[in-house]
Amino acid sequence: MxxxxxxxxxxxxLLSGFFGRFLGPKGSSLITTTLVGITCFLSLTSLYExxxxxxxxxxxxxxxxxxxxxxxxxxxxxxxxxxxxxxxITSISTLVHLYSIDYMSEDPHLPRFMSYLSFFTFLMIxxxxxxxxxxxxxxxxxxxxxxxxxxNFWFTRIAANKSAMKAIIVNRIGDFGLxxxxxxxxxxxxxxxxxxxxxxxxxxxxxIPHSILTLVALLLFIGAxxxxxxxxxxxxxxxxxxxxxxxxxxxxxxxxxxxGVFLIIRSSPLxxxxxxxxxxxxxxxxxxxxxAATSGLLQNDLKRVIAxxxxxxLGYMVFACGIxxxxxxxxxxxxxxxxxxxxxxSAGAVIHALGDEQDMRKMGxxxxxxxxxxxxxxxxxLSLMGFPFLTGYYSKDVILESTFAYSFVSFDSSFAYWxxxxxxxxxxxxxxxxxxxTFITDTNAYHSILKNVHEVxxxxxxxxxxxxxGSIFIGxxxxxxxxxxxxxxxxxxxxxxxxxxEFLPFFIKLIPVIFSLLGAIIGYSLYSSNLLxxxxxxxxxxxxARFVYSFFNQKWYFDQIYNRFCVQPLLKIGYHTTFKLLDKxxxxxxxxxxxxxxxxxxxxxxxxxxxxLIYHYTFIMVSGLILLLLAAxxxxxxxxxxPLNDLLLIVLIGIIIVxxxxxxxxx
Numbered sequence: 122m123x124x125x126x127x128x129x130x131x132x133x134x135l136l137s138g139f140f141g142r143f144l145g146p147k148g149s150s151l152i153t154t155t156l157v158g159i160t161c162f163l164s165l166t167s168l169y170e171x172x173x174x175x176x177x178x179x180x181x182x183x184x185x186x187x188x189x190x191x192x193x194x195x196x197x198x199x200x201x202x203x204x205x206x207x208x209x210i211t212s213i214s215t216l217v218h219l220y221s222i223d224y225m226s227e228d229p230h231l232p233r234f235m236s237y238l239s240f241f242t243f244l245m246i247x248x249x250x251x252x253x254x255x256x257x258x259x260x261x262x263x264x265x266x267x268x269x270x271x272x273n274f275w276f277t278r279i280a281a282n283k284s285a286m287k288a289i290i291v292n293r294i295g296d297f298g299l300x301x302x303x304x305x306x307x308x309x310x311x312x313x314x315x316x317x318x319x320x321x322x323x324x325x326x327x328x329i330p331h332s333i334l335t336l337v338a339l340l341l342f343i344g345a346x347x348x349x350x351x352x353x354x355x356x357x358x359x360x361x362x363x364x365x366x367x368x369x370x371x372x373x374x375x376x377x378x379x380x381g382v383f384l385i386i387r388s389s390p391l392x393x394x395x396x397x398x399x400x401x402x403x404x405x406x407x408x409x410x411x412x413a414a415t416s417g418l419l420q421n422d423l424k425r426v427i428a429x430x431x432x433x434x435l436g437y438m439v440f441a442c443g444i445x446x447x448x449x450x451x452x453x454x455x456x457x458x459x460x461x462x463x464x465x466x467s468a469g470a471v472i473h474a475l476g477d478e479q480d481m482r483k484m485g486x487x488x489x490x491x492x493x494x495x496x497x498x499x500x501x502x503l504s505l506m507g508f509p510f511l512t513g514y515y516s517k518d519v520i521l522e523s524t525f526a527y528s529f530v531s532f533d534s535s536f537a538y539w540x541x542x543x544x545x546x547x548x549x550x551x552x553x554x555x556x557x558x559t560f561i562t563d564t565n566a567y568h569s570i571l572k573n574v575h576e577v578x579x580x581x582x583x584x585x586x587x588x589x590x591g592s593i594f595i596g597x598x599x600x601x602x603x604x605x606x607x608x609x610x611x612x613x614x615x616x617x618x619x620x621x622x623e624f625l626p627f628f629i630k631l632i633p634v635i636f637s638l639l640g641a642i643i644g645y646s647l648y649s650s651n652l653l654x655x656x657x658x659x660x661x662x663x664x665x666a667r668f669v670y671s672f673f674n675q676k677w678y679f680d681q682i683y684n685r686f687c688v689q690p691l692l693k694i695g696y697h698t699t700f701k702l703l704d705k706x707x708x709x710x711x712x713x714x715x716x717x718x719x720x721x722x723x724x725x726x727x728x729x730x731x732x733x734l735i736y737h738y739t740f741i742m743v744s745g746l747i748l749l750l751l752a753a754x755x756x757x758x759x760x761x762x763x764p765l766n767d768l769l770l771i772v773l774i775g776i777i778i779v780x781x782x783x784x785x786x787x788x
Contacts (some may be wrong), residue, residue: 506641
């Protein structure tokens with residue numbers, strides 16, 4: 122059963138990819154959705170066996186690398202963390218596959234799209250089930266490749282090309298840090314297996330210098346920063362919206378962006394002994410939460426607003442890991458998958474209904490035309506805001522409460538708490554803004570578009586309803602299992618520390634809720650009265666207000682700063698070194714250009730020898746033969762072995778024949 126979970130999505134991808142032209146769109150969709158659905162059922166079964174019954178399963182499939190310095194197997198580890206991730210990945214993937222059948226029905230390349238989705242799922246499963254870092258890196262790079270293929274699915278669009286290139290290049294920075302970290306683990310521990318490394322790190326007789334462990338943890342964290350889009354390497358994530366909307370739901374909800382957080386949680390025994398990296402993690406996560414929340418405030422693209430909310434929520438997960446609350450971080454990861462997938466797929470329903478329009482300024486008034494989609498987006502947005510007793514409330518508020526509990530003993534925890542709480546205010550603000558501009562305000566859409574607006578078909582509605590149920594209830598149903606006091610669920614899969622958030626005063630727990638409700642109220646008031654636009658409009662707003670509006674709308678000018686001070690200087694350096702000095706210089710001179718020049722020069726000179734006169738050729742032959750005999754005369758043994766008289770006689774006869782032929786030809 123456990124190997125079937127890994128193999129089945131790969132089979133689905135191969136069938137749809139190689140035989141899609143024979144199966145057709147319907148056949149490819151049916152096969153991939155059915156097989157991924159079977160994988161989801163098997164994942165739920167494994168969750169019961171491993172997570173509930175506590176029966177951990179480890180499979181050593183085959184030898185991979187075996188040398189004096191390193192041994193690595195193709196092995197799979199199914200513990201509580203793995204099976205929980207499997208349920209999240211396969212359930213969201215199944216719903217996205219089902220949703221895509223109707224959403225992409227007009228696309229002629231639907232079999233290829235379904236193959237990519239299944240392949241993405243397969244490689245994400247490889248990532249989370251690996252029992253060593255090296256095999257995990259295979260899945261890690263695989264999901265990066267699939268993100269490129271899916272973002273660039275409509276490859277005739279220049280924007281999709283650029284976004285896909287940006288995603289894979291920015292991720293290479295984090296991947297470089299990760300592979301260096303894995304090499305460091307190989308050098309230090311002489312192994313890449315999780316069990317070996319974690320048992321040594323957790324041992325009481327640890328003799329490895331603390332600075333070395335800190336460096337390795339830093340390199341692993343750099344890998345997580347790139348994949349989970351933390352501040353600094355976040356720029357690829359909003360641009361990934363150029364892919365089809367189901368891709369956004371899969372990448373940003375349950376798979377690729379959560380891989381970095383999964384790496385941190387999986388490596389919790391290693392990070393727990395590197396306190397300096399935990400501090401860095403706390404600060405970077407909280408800064409990411411605030412930056413992304415403020416950047417999403419004034420975006421006009423419907424999907425980009427949700428993308429920045431993903432980036433912000435990833436910041437919450439990372440700084441929860443920074444305070445060593447790994448179970449709480451995973452709890453938010455699981456909850457986030459449901460309400461974020463709901464938001465993306467509901468946004469896809471709006472875009473699908475409006476003929477691929479994504480600008481919220483060209484929407485409005487859709488509450489009467491798309492009531493079902495409005496309810497779905499409302500549920501997802503309220504859960505994202507952390508509205509009381511919805512799924513997001515149970516994990517997001519627990520993260521802030523846990524951070525507050527540590528704020529009295531460390532500055533970084535206090536810093537993270539207040540930035541996270543302020544981010545909750547901005548999250549509620551842009552969530553209400555999205556709902557108001559899309560559904561409530563007077564419509565700005567063209568009449569021709571509104572005339573064809575339609576509610577989602579049943580195949581798109583079923584995934585939305587399931588995700589809406591998860592966005593409301595899944596947090597309440599699983600909170601005691603995952604983060605409950607003394608829960609046996611984790612069974613040593615991650616590091617668990619005592620959580621003092623249980624004993625905080627009630628009014629402290631209300632602070633994030635108050636900030637969220639305040640953000641929602643202010644957001645609705647500003648946009649319903651049109652105050653915000655008047656405040657920052659070119660005609661009426663002040664210069665300071667317009668700058669603030671532009672600052673948030675342009676995402677803190679990160680892209681412009683990178684292009685000006687990083688990308689352009691690097692391109693100039695590359696032009697003058699790699700291109701002019703190496704490619705057009707040394708390589709061409711020593712390589713194709715130099716060789717061609719030498720051959721051309723030699724041929725031009727040798728051409729003059731080819732006169733066409735036989736006596737010229739005879740002279741060259743005799744001269745060469747004489748030179749050969751002179752060289753051979755230096756060796757007595759060689760001279761003795763040469764039949765010199767016979768050879769000279771042959772030469773003489775040849776000269777006579779050539780002269781006769783030459784004379785005859787002249788006559």
